[in-house]
Amino acid sequence: MSAQPDLLYSEEEEALRAAVRDLLTDHCDPAGVIARTESDTPHDLPLWKTLAGSMGLAGLLVPESLGGQGATHREAAVVLEELGRAVAPVPYLTSAVVATEALLACGADDLLTELASATTVAALAVGLHVSPEGAVPHVRLENGALRGELTGIADAAVADVLLVPADDGGLYAVRTADAAVTVTPQVSLDLTRPVARVRLDGAAGPRLGDAGPAVRRALRSGAGLLASEQLGLADWLLTETVRYLKERKQFNRQVGGFQALKHRLARLWLEVAGLRAAARNAADALVTGADTDVAVAVAQAYAAHVAVRAAEEALQLHGGIGMTWEHPVHLYLKRAKADSIAYGTPGAHREALAEAVDLRAP
Structure with a gap:
């Protein structure tokens, strides 16, 4: 047991x-x-x-x-x-x-x-949207040189080394200082985690090992620990919103004292508490190796909804100030939205969970 x-x-x-x-x-x-x-x-x-x-x-x-x-x-x-x-x-x-x-x-x-x-x-040259079970795009290996284009690579703009999957099944380490490597920023909703297009025109680098198991391990850990980032987002948003509603007054009363808002915050608190349990379970499973696929899928199937809802509630409950560019809540909303499709959508993780526990749809 x-x-x-x-x-x-x-x-x-x-x-x-x-x-x-x-x-x-x-x-x-x-x-x-x-x-x-x-x-x-x-x-x-x-x-x-x-x-x-x-x-x-x-x-x-x-x-x-x-x-x-x-x-x-x-x-x-x-x-x-x-x-x-x-x-x-x-x-x-x-x-x-x-x-x-x-x-x-x-x-x-x-x-x-x-x-x-x-x-x-270093950055893994796999699109930020790819799930641990998803198909991994790769580049061509021709006469020892890598050629092709990969998109949606997070933090490639500051990477010194790109870990590139190739069509021979290998994972190659390519230095971005190589003249055959071009990194072009792409428009991203979340400007705090920029993505870029990577083009390889004959780049060379050592073969590190088999791409399949390495990429899957990397993406699974990324998905599992992303839930902790989403927890941090949601927790800050809840705490900051409660603090603001205690200070803001309407009709000479603290806005936070209104019953309807209390109920909304209590519901959000319960969801954040649930996310904490799911995120901690995923992190623990990555350490122990016990039911790791299930724990990661559960965490990511749940985390996106909670983080996005926390951001949306914070935006609304901050009123007019929440809509301003000067207030940071928009940064959290954009990060939460971007995180909701990072390392696989909630739907992809629900499908993976159904497969893992043998409860596939008929």
């Missing part, structure tokens, strides 16, 4: 949360994030260098023997909760989780050491 999942936070995880939150409070204020989305450099690389280098978070999942922290998905989930709360424009999920998992599957020790030392940012 398998052990019950542990959904509680350990003292170490809470200490990690406090450290990350303090850093983000000091270096990732909403006004600064909004300003970056309106500039040509939406990524906050100074913040990334502090998170990745000074705090060592880039190598959280990398073994200590390779210069990493040797931590687990549970700790990575806590970091993503806090990054979600701040809609931090850093490539943590794409580099420190998804690309790292692909490299771990391939045993690419040299690149893992680079990522852990925070000298390199």
Whole structure:
């Protein structure tokens, strides 16, 4: 009989949360994030260098023997909760989780050491919308050179290395400094996690291993831990909305005292609590390997709805100020909407769940 999942936070995880939150409070204020989305450099690389280098978070999942922290998905989930709360424009999920998992599957020790030392940012060259069970686009391998185009690659604009699936079944590491690599920004709803088109015109790089299992492992971890980011989004939105409604007055009464609004907030609180359980369960399952596919599918089938609804409720309940560009709630709505189709739609995860538990539709 398998052990019950542990959904509680350990003292170490809470200490990690406090450290990350303090850093983000000091270096990732909403006004600064909004300003970056309106500039040509939406990524906050100074913040990334502090998170990745000074705090060592880039190598959280990398073994200590390779210069990493040797931590687990549970700790990575806590970091993503806090990054979600701040809609931090850093490539943590794409580099420190998804690309790292692909490299771990391939045993690419040299690149893992680079990522852990925070000298390199990597991105898996698979569209952000692709689910763990989805068909993975690939490029052609012709006489040892990679040719083709891939779209919707998250954080490719700041990546030093792209992990590219090819039609021979291999996963190749391509440096973006290669003249045969062109990265072109694409229009994205969520400007805090930009996507780009990657074109390879004869690029070369070492074959790391088989793309199939590496990409699936990477996307499964990405989907499972994305739920923690969505939890962070939803939790911030709920907390901020409650705070605002306690301050705002209408007819000489606190708006938060109106019964109808209390009911809406209570319903949202229950949904966020449910999301916390699903996200924690997914993170724990990624560590233990117990019913991982089921836990990830459950988390992603539920998380998108809660995060989007929390953002929509926050937008409405903030009234006129919520509609302004100066208020950060629009950043959270856009991230929640973008996250709702990242690493697979809720529908795709429900189908995967039905397959996993043998309850397919007739």
